[in-house]
Amino acid sequence: MVFDHLFSKILAGADWCARILVMTSAAIMVIVVSAQVVMRYVFNSSFDWADEISRLAFVATIFIAIPLGIREGTHVSIDMLVSRLPAMPRRTLARLMNLIAAVLMIIVFWTSIITAQVTWSERLGTIDLTSSVFFFPIIIGAAHATLHLLYLSLYPAEPSP
Structure with missing residues (x-):
C-alpha cells in the first residue's frame, strides 16, 4: 500500500x-510556425531555424x-471482444496487455x-545543436509511459461494464 x-x-x-x-512545446510550435508564415507572406523573408525548432517542438509535444x-x-483501442468478457478475465487481460506495452516502451527507450x-556528433543544419536532441522527448516519453504501464499492470483500474 505504501509502494x-x-x-x-x-x-x-x-x-x-x-x-x-x-503546453510549452505546443505553444512554441504555434508561435514559430505563425511567425514563419507572417515572415514569408508579409515580409518575403523567413527564419532559417523555424523548420527545425517547429519540428523539435512537434516531436516533444x-x-x-x-x-x-x-x-x-x-488512446485508441479495439475492445469488441474484451468488453464482452467477465470482470476478472478483463482485468487479467488488461494487466497482461499493459505489461506487454511496458516491455515495448522499454525497447523504445533503450533503442532511442x-x-x-x-547520432550525437551530427549537427542540425541551422542551429548549433546535436541532432540527437530529437530523441530526448522520445526517451523521456518512453520512460514515463513505461512507469504508467507498469502502474496499470500492478494496480489495474476497475473494469468498465
Missing part, C-alpha cells in the same frame, strides 16, 4: 511536468503527451538512447 502511494505520487509529479512541457493519454485511457548516442 502504491509512493508510485502514484511519483507519477503525479511526472504528469505535472509532462503537462507543462507539452507528441512523445511527451503519450504517457498522459495512457494515464487517462484515451542507442540511436541518440550514435
Whole structure:
C-alpha cells in the first residue's frame, strides 16, 4: 500500500511536468510556425531555424503527451471482444496487455538512447545543436509511459461494464 502511494505520487509529479512541457512545446510550435508564415507572406523573408525548432517542438509535444493519454485511457483501442468478457478475465487481460506495452516502451527507450548516442556528433543544419536532441522527448516519453504501464499492470483500474 505504501509502494502504491509512493508510485502514484511519483507519477503525479511526472504528469505535472509532462503537462507543462507539452503546453510549452505546443505553444512554441504555434508561435514559430505563425511567425514563419507572417515572415514569408508579409515580409518575403523567413527564419532559417523555424523548420527545425517547429519540428523539435512537434516531436516533444507528441512523445511527451503519450504517457498522459495512457494515464487517462484515451488512446485508441479495439475492445469488441474484451468488453464482452467477465470482470476478472478483463482485468487479467488488461494487466497482461499493459505489461506487454511496458516491455515495448522499454525497447523504445533503450533503442532511442542507442540511436541518440550514435547520432550525437551530427549537427542540425541551422542551429548549433546535436541532432540527437530529437530523441530526448522520445526517451523521456518512453520512460514515463513505461512507469504508467507498469502502474496499470500492478494496480489495474476497475473494469468498465
